[in-house]
Amino acid sequence: MAKATWKLDTAHSELGFTVKHMMISKVKGTFDKFDLVVEADTEDLTDSKIEATVDAASINTRNKDRDDHLRSADFFDVENHPHITFKATDIKKKSDSSYDLTGDLTIRGTTKPVTIDVTFTGISKNPMNGASVAGFSGETKINRKEFGLEWNAALETGGVLVGEDVNIHFELELVKED
Numbered sequence: 001m002a003k004a005t006w007k008l009d010t011a012h013s014e015l016g017f018t019v020k021h022m023m024i025s026k027v028k029g030t031f032d033k034f035d036l037v038v039e040a041d042t043e044d045l046t047d048s049k050i051e052a053t054v055d056a057a058s059i060n061t062r063n064k065d066r067d068d069h070l071r072s073a074d075f076f077d078v079e080n081h082p083h084i085t086f087k088a089t090d091i092k093k094k095s096d097s098s099y100d101l102t103g104d105l106t107i108r109g110t111t112k113p114v115t116i117d118v119t120f121t122g123i124s125k126n127p128m129n130g131a132s133v134a135g136f137s138g139e140t141k142i143n144r145k146e147f148g149l150e151w152n153a154a155l156e157t158g159g160v161l162v163g164e165d166v167n168i169h170f171e172l173e174l175v176k177e178d
Contacts, residue, residue: 003047006038006134006174013172015054019144020163027066031084033058038174042123042134045099050088056081056107074151081108089113097121101138107147116140116168132176139169 015034021027033055040048057078059070071078088103097120105114121135144150144166151162 003039003041005177006040007177008034008036009133009173009175010034013170015168015170017169018167020165023158023163027061029059029061031055031058032060036172036174042120045120046091046093048088048091050086050091050101050103052086054084056084075149077108086114105142105147108149110147112142112146114140114142126175134174134176136172136174137170138172139167141165141167 013036014030016028016030018026018028031054034052036050036052038048038050040050056076057071059067059076061067061070070076073079076084085106086103088101090100090102092100092102094100099118099120101116101118102113103116104111116138117140118136118138121137123132123134125131126133143164144162145164
């Protein structure tokens with residue numbers, strides 16, 4: 001199979017995260033607006049071109065006050081840094097369907113290399129329109145402070161309000177362009 005362009009199917013894709021809250025529980029959230037363009041040969045994904053853009057203001061933790069705080073200068077500072085970006089720099093095959101995807105992640109103007117554990121879940125034909133669809137799952141962990149998201153509050157019982165480690169996960173469906 002030759003290299004093709006694959007576009008994100010936003011209705012069947014999710015970009016989410018989990019972070020410790022008050023040292024005792026976890027808060028989950030998503031980014032509701034993001035885009036991904038992939039140029040890939042599904043027979044050899046190691047030579048793929050991958051670029052993602054996330055609308056930082058689309059953060060959604062199902063709590064308006066928290067989301068507004070996350071959009072503020074204390075965290076994402078969406079007024080000055082409206083996008084989070086990822087650009088692949090290296091892809092290594094670990095097994096038939098598992099890959100290490102390394103790239104430059106930029107949050108709040110700070111760029112750091114990140115490696116994502118990605119699983120290629122296969123290709124199918126959409127029965128509604130006959131389009132080729134590819135599936136991917138992935139996860140990684142970052143330290144938010146390394147990207148300038150340093151705000152926190154001490155707890156009376158010890159510890160802090162917001163954990164440093166952020167687990168990022170995604171489920172993606174990509175549609176092959178003709």
